[in-house]
Amino acid sequence: MQLDIFLGENTMDVSLKQEKSGLPLGKLNYIMAAIMLVVSALLIYATYQASNGYERVNAATENYITLEQSASSIKDATDYLTEQARNFVMTGEKKYLQNYFLEVNVTRRRESAMAMLRGTSSPEAYEKLEDAMKQSQAQMSLEYYAMRLTISAYGYNPSDFPVELQSTTLLSKDAKLSRADKQTRAQQMVLDSAYLEKKAAIDEDLRAYLLGLEAETRGQQDEAADQMRTLLETQRLLVFTLILIFVVVIMMNSFLIINPLMKGILHIRTEQPIPISGSYEFQYLARTYNLMFVANQKKTNALAYEASHDKLTGLYNRVEYDQLLKSTDMMTSALLLIDVDKFKSVNDTYGHDMGDRVLKHIATVLKESFRSGDFICRIGGDEFATIMVNSGPQFTELIRGKINHINERLQNPQDDLPAVSLSVGVAFGSEQHGTGSIVKDADLALYQVKEHGRCDVKFFTPALTANLSSLPERK
Helix, strand or coil, rough: CHHHHHHHHHHHHHHHHHHCCCCCCHHHHHHHHHHHHHHHHHHHHHHHHHHHHHHHHHHHHHHHHHHHHHHHHHHHHHHHHHHHHHHHHHHCCHHHHHHHHHHHHHHHHHHHHHHHCCCCCCCCHHHHHHHHHHHHHHHHHHHHHHHHHHHHHHHHHHCCCHHHHHCCCCCCCHCCCHHHHHHHHHHHHCCHHHHHHHHHHHHHHHHHHHHHHHHHHHHHHHHHHHHHHHHHHHHHHHHHHHHHHHHHHHHHHHHHHHHHHHHHHHHHHHHCCCCCCCCCHHHHHHHHHHHHHHHHHHHHHHHHHHHHHCCCCCEHHHHHHHHHHHHHCCCEEEEEEECCCHHHHHHHCCCHHHHHHHHHHHHHHHHHHCCCCCCCECCCCCCEEEEEECCCCCCCHHHHHHHHHHHHHCCHHHHCCCCCCCEEEEEECCCCCEEEEEEEEHHHHHHHHCCCCCECCCCCHHHHHHHHHCCCCCC
């Protein structure tokens, strides 16, 4: 009674002190919620800025691709003009000349690209493009002259051709050349080193432009990437802050809410008040639950073990054996039916206690002789069975060796146990032309062992089905 009064007084004092000095949970939650909202807003802002940074990187990349394609179109148009001019000079076919001036006067890819690139590139880079266009114009002048020579060589009427060619005047020395020489002269002009140098100069200017454009784009990407790295670091810090706030909220709520839980635990356990301690009740609940759980689990496991195992030997019992036959893929397994030879004489001579010891010894030897993944069962008084999974006829000699070794151990015991032996019938689920039942197949093989002296192992073969009618039924 004095203890109850003492505990009650202490509990009341602690409660009063807690009421006076404790942190108000409602205000604390509001404060924490406000902090979390601010941090969350900052995190959303940082995420938004990071997204903008990504858009800037993407925009710089897209701009580079667009500008690179425009610059490439200048080269493509220049190469196209060269190809058409050469084709006309080499063949004299007018369609190539028509293609040439369709590009110059209608398609105008070079001019369109220059217009697009003007203002979107740095002055230094755009200057390289202008140099390339100047070189291209100079190259076109050579092409005009070569095409004009070709027109004269083939005897075409100049008035049938574009004004650019009509206004191109041949030098007097070239005009005096024969048609064949004019054609040769025209071909040399679009294939000689001077022409190729102009072509190379155009390519060099375009390459210089692309290198400058690439450097400019890389600079923009690096700047945006640096900003994104800073924002990602900020995001990590804000996420860590949110996690820290979340942990603090959980800890404080647990501390302030534990008092009602303490009273509930005390009522469940003793229905008497005891001094309040911060973590005792949680530990008590955990220990109590764990003890109940472990005890219940042990009981469940014990019941399950007893239901599926033989009490004497610890092997699987007949019920579990029947279940294993249904749940195991017997088509890829071997079944060994095992009988202890003349076990009745052991019981009659040495008594049932010795018989039980012999059975346990046999179970131990079987477990030591087979793989851990094989199923060893006691299916009757002196009857055993082994299901060897993933085993086929290629294991015949291995199984024969195991059984011979087991019989050798049982016939030469190291203690005071009497010598015994086993008769074993084996059937493989993959064996063809059997009885249709692996159990009957193994039983037929076992019957053959018993009929021929026992203490041996026999394997089912289709020839054994002739003895099926004389086989006693195994239950």
